[in-house]
Amino acid sequence: MSASIDAKIKELKVLEDGRKLQITWADGKDSVFNSNWLRFNCQCVKCRCPVTQMKTFEISSIPLDDKMEVKIADCGKILVTWKNENHNGEFDPAFLRKNCYSKQSIEEKRQLIRALPNKKTTIEKMEWSELDNDFGLWRLLRTVNDDGIMMVKNVPTEVGTILKLMKRVGPTQESFYEETWHAVTKEGAINISETGGKLPYHLDIPMYEAPPGILFLECLEFDAGVDGGDTIFADFLQVAEQFRIDHPEHFKTLTTVPATIKRIHLDRDHPVHMIIRTPHIKVNNKGEILSFHWHPCHHGPLCVEEEYVDAYYHAYQEFHKAVENSPYNKKIRFTKGDMVVINNRRMVHCRTAYGGKPGQRHLQGGYVCIDDYKSRLNVLENTVGNKGPVRHVFNGDWFC
Incomplete structure (x- = not known):
């Protein structure tokens, strides 16, 4: 100004x-x-x-x-x-x-930073070579802010490449899966992603109070012999806002009744015992969506008063259907050297079941904190970008 x-x-x-x-x-x-x-x-x-x-x-x-x-x-x-x-x-x-x-000024600011539902049927793409400068990095982070997702093509497939890009955005966000992890079929799997089974639409690790923010997911190997293994992305913001219109009572239930989200796995190198009870959709005093917590594989026994139980499961099932049936879901089949960068607080993803020999489908992933990402984008926006506002990133910020 x-x-x-x-x-x-x-x-x-x-x-x-x-x-x-x-x-x-x-x-x-x-x-x-x-x-x-x-x-x-x-x-x-x-x-x-x-x-x-x-x-x-x-x-x-x-x-x-x-x-x-x-x-x-x-x-x-x-x-x-x-x-x-x-x-x-x-x-x-x-x-x-x-x-x-003033009320007018606050509303004008809200309009500038309010996230907009992604109704595109395709994913924006850029080349790895475009990321050799800050302008390319700004374009990547800006698109993730606007759309929730972007794909980078022809990424070098050496282990560690993804880590270099992550650290250009901010400090890595470690979890009980460590700094980077691998989604590849193997014996002794400790997660469904390490099997060939179907993965439902989910946000990664939602049992954390502050779940991972930006997900970097690179394909290191995807042989032609793999049967299945496609990945589908859905914008939770788009689904939730439409769900609010179509099923207002169910939407209210999902914003007020706390779900149980847990990960208990003691028989592993880094034992885990995490439980959080929180609504799937959090809103502020104006009803604007602040954040999501969703991973059906980790939804534990509901622990609420009896009068809320049936309402919750009806709303839960209906919302699951809405996610699966959204007309704006984006289906891709990774090829070697593809990388997607995703706002894990907003974009859910799923994977179809697949078969083939172990190691034929190999993805590597890691996370950057949502607030470090937003900070980096703000800096780039003011140095090499358009000096525009950064839209809401679903980090719980009430001003959206």
Whole structure:
């Protein structure tokens, strides 16, 4: 937002006996700031470290509801004096315009960052060679933000290639499957992905309070002799929003009744005993979707009051059907050197059963934290991208 255009002030008014400041901007819009909000966001050097921009004042020492005196300095900054505290603060008008919290301003911001359902029938693609610079990386991360998924073609199939790309985005997010893992048929399998069995639509490892964010999944081998083994992707946002329209009561059930999601496996090198009880769909006070938890293979015995049991299972089954039958699901058959990058908080995937000799279908995967991904995209957006807003990534952020 440009301070010279958008943040030009037409008029200042102190309202309610000094407890509110109204700013009328040059474009005719008004912003009103409470005394408490201004005090806790004071930009002066006493309240904020000039090097780190971190707050330094003592929260409990601030007198609440203090009266203000306000004027504009010759440099253009807004100077505020809180009378009881005798504290002098200052604000750049651009800061106040950017952080205006009027209903209109908040809704405009929400519209800019609200994620949109993916109704494409194909997956956007790019070449591995395009990722040799930050612009290519921005394009990849931007598409994942917009669509939930992108495919990279002709990726080198040496073990470790995927790790190099992941670390360009952020620190890897380890789990009980370690830094990277392999989906390949083998004896002594500890996960369905290590067998040739069918995998239902799921988000990876949803029994974590903060499940893996961005999934990197590369095909190292996929022989022509493999029968089956196709992968299908579905946008949970698209399915859930349509489900809200078609089955409002079922949708309400899935947002209010906590499911049991668990992974208990003690007979392995890294024993696991994890249980979380949470609704499959989390929403904020406006009903906007914040996050999902879904993996039918890990849904344990429901533990809720009796009156919710039947409603839950009816909603659960109906939603499962909606995911399977979405007209926007995207089916692919991996070829050697293909990689998909997926928002694991939003895009579910499944795999058809397959047969063939062990090792003929070999995928390697790993994760990056959703917040590190969002941070990296924000940085790239402002350095090599379009300087646009990053849309909601389903990390639980209420502002969506």
